[in-house]
Amino acid sequence: MKSRINVRNVVVALTALGLLLLPVYSALTGNIFILTLFTRIVIFALAAASLNLIMGYGGMMSFGHAAYLGIGGYAVGILAHEGIGSGFIQWPVALALSALYALVIGALSLRTRGVYFIMITLAFAQMAYYIASGLSRYGGDDGLTIYKRSTFGGLIDLSNRVQFYYLCLFCLFGGVYLIWRIVNSRFGMVVQGVRSNEQRMQAIGFHANRYRLVCFVISGTICGLAGALLANNTDFISPAGMYWTRSGELMVMVVFGGMGTLFGPVLGTIVFLLLEEILSQFTEYWALIMGPLLLLIVLFARGGIMGLLGRLSRG
Amino acid sequence: MASPLLRVENLVRSFGGIKATDNLSLDVVPGELHAIIGPNGAGKTTLISQLTGQLMPNSGAIHFAGRDVTAVPAYQRSRLGLARSFQITSLLKDFSAIDNVAIAAQAHDGHSFRFWGAARKEKHLRDAAQAALTRVGLGQRANVLVSELSHGEQRELELAVALATKPQLLLLDEPMAGLGVTESARMVALLKELRKEVTIVLVEHDMEAVFALADRITVLVYGRVIASGDPDAIRNNEEVKRAYLGDQHAVTRHG
Numbered sequence: 320m321k322s323r324i325n326v327r328n329v330v331v332a333l334t335a336l337g338l339l340l341l342p343v344y345s346a347l348t349g350n351i352f353i354l355t356l357f358t359r360i361v362i363f364a365l366a367a368a369s370l371n372l373i374m375g376y377g378g379m380m381s382f383g384h385a386a387y388l389g390i391g392g393y394a395v396g397i398l399a400h401e402g403i404g405s406g407f408i409q410w411p412v413a414l415a416l417s418a419l420y421a422l423v424i425g426a427l428s429l430r431t432r433g434v435y436f437i438m439i440t441l442a443f444a445q446m447a448y449y450i451a452s453g454l455s456r457y458g459g460d461d462g463l464t465i466y467k468r469s470t471f472g473g474l475i476d477l478s479n480r481v482q483f484y485y486l487c488l489f490c491l492f493g494g495v496y497l498i499w500r501i502v503n504s505r506f507g508m509v510v511q512g513v514r515s516n517e518q519r520m521q522a523i524g525f526h527a528n529r530y531r532l533v534c535f536v537i538s539g540t541i542c543g544l545a546g547a548l549l550a551n552n553t554d555f556i557s558p559a560g561m562y563w564t565r566s567g568e569l570m571v572m573v574v575f576g577g578m579g580t581l582f583g584p585v586l587g588t589i590v591f592l593l594l595e596e597i598l599s600q601f602t603e604y605w606a607l608i609m610g611p612l613l614l615l616i617v618l619f620a621r622g623g624i625m626g627l628l629g630r631l632s633r634g
Numbered sequence: 635m636a637s638p639l640l641r642v643e644n645l646v647r648s649f650g651g652i653k654a655t656d657n658l659s660l661d662v663v664p665g666e667l668h669a670i671i672g673p674n675g676a677g678k679t680t681l682i683s684q685l686t687g688q689l690m691p692n693s694g695a696i697h698f699a700g701r702d703v704t705a706v707p708a709y710q711r712s713r714l715g716l717a718r719s720f721q722i723t724s725l726l727k728d729f730s731a732i733d734n735v736a737i738a739a740q741a742h743d744g745h746s747f748r749f750w751g752a753a754r755k756e757k758h759l760r761d762a763a764q765a766a767l768t769r770v771g772l773g774q775r776a777n778v779l780v781s782e783l784s785h786g787e788q789r790e791l792e793l794a795v796a797l798a799t800k801p802q803l804l805l806l807d808e809p810m811a812g813l814g815v816t817e818s819a820r821m822v823a824l825l826k827e828l829r830k831e832v833t834i835v836l837v838e839h840d841m842e843a844v845f846a847l848a849d850r851i852t853v854l855v856y857g858r859v860i861a862s863g864d865p866d867a868i869r870n871n872e873e874v875k876r877a878y879l880g881d882q883h884a885v886t887r888h889g
Binding site for chain 2: 501504509512520522527
């Protein structure tokens, strides 16, 4: 039995604890900004974790994951715009539409592999982007302001910063826990097996694409939830949020943290968004620093932050 | 003679202008070990791939256990009891040996759209996997990553994976490929045991192994069957000697 106390697990535990206690710190120091920043980080971490499910565990390099952020967001925004403010309606619709989109896109794009898969998921996401730009009733290119956050019948107040933060954190931890269960389940074994060797999995009796498709839909649905959260966080939704660069950022977060590791995407998102925040205070060309940094990670720290911590753990 | 477990009728498969399988017919009866031999490029692996469904024939029919499976996809043939090993080792390299076998057992133990319970804690899958590993002599190597197993061990694992699907018919594509003398001998001993339980189609280059193991041998040349019969008949078949074993081989055998 391997020891459970090692550098990697300590970092993960401390990060989780830090996220849990962040509102306390924010209240004590009166630093509201950090709470706002971390609300955003937590939401993106959920999106990255969902991408990691197909990318890291399933070997499906989806370059169109931002589409789900947009679909989840627009579901909330459009329903709010049409006078339906209840989250009990908005959120299930956001999830259902994301799942439906994933089902259609997945069924079509999973016929391809490798670069073609990357390109076709990208193409569909760009299509979603242009469709959103064409929604003139809902702001078109300029986007749509959401004047009222989702309501949950007084159960929870999303306008309250702390309550909203904890809701996002609950979704993140819930999402990561769900992914953990899935990855270790029979279904997860098959999905990972297909990533490793599809021919072999077919030969022992698995219809590989069926499992990939279901995995693709689960991932998209979780990301749709992140989209609903994000729209509530920014009180605004626009096509820009589903542009291909956003999909790229999500991929970077996953790679940063460590593909195919449970908590990697969370760490990757924290590091990525914190770096972006800090660097952009010094220079508007922050991407010039971020780019080479990513290169270094890809070249020298295979497995991202989790890989690095894993090597430290082994000593 | 018992009705055949596998019946191949007039199978044709071409790649461009080359007929890799040329009007090939073949019967495999339950309980036999049927070897398929032939020089390089005779279409042996192409045939196996069509039998398992990885490759679809241009024409002809394949019947398995009394059922026409010609159009049945690979994963369903596996469910019917057809298992294969690959000529070039094809395993889940980033999984442990026991995981490889347990996943194969899982494939034949109800559906796998189960998202919650931990698969590695399903005792009956683990036990079945451990039994198959022990069977092929890898009982002590269960938790080793496939990428860290030796080539010989990987060949044995291929067999354990196939066995875990509880096949009626085992298609072995050159299980001895790349094995040393001792490893080959171990594999032959293992196949001698397995053939008591399961019908086997064996594609193999190692002639010594083939003649030691086979009940019947079918000789392929350019995708065609030029001879089929028991080892003695094949050994003495003039056409086979000429086309495949070569005159020199015949001489050394008698010398």
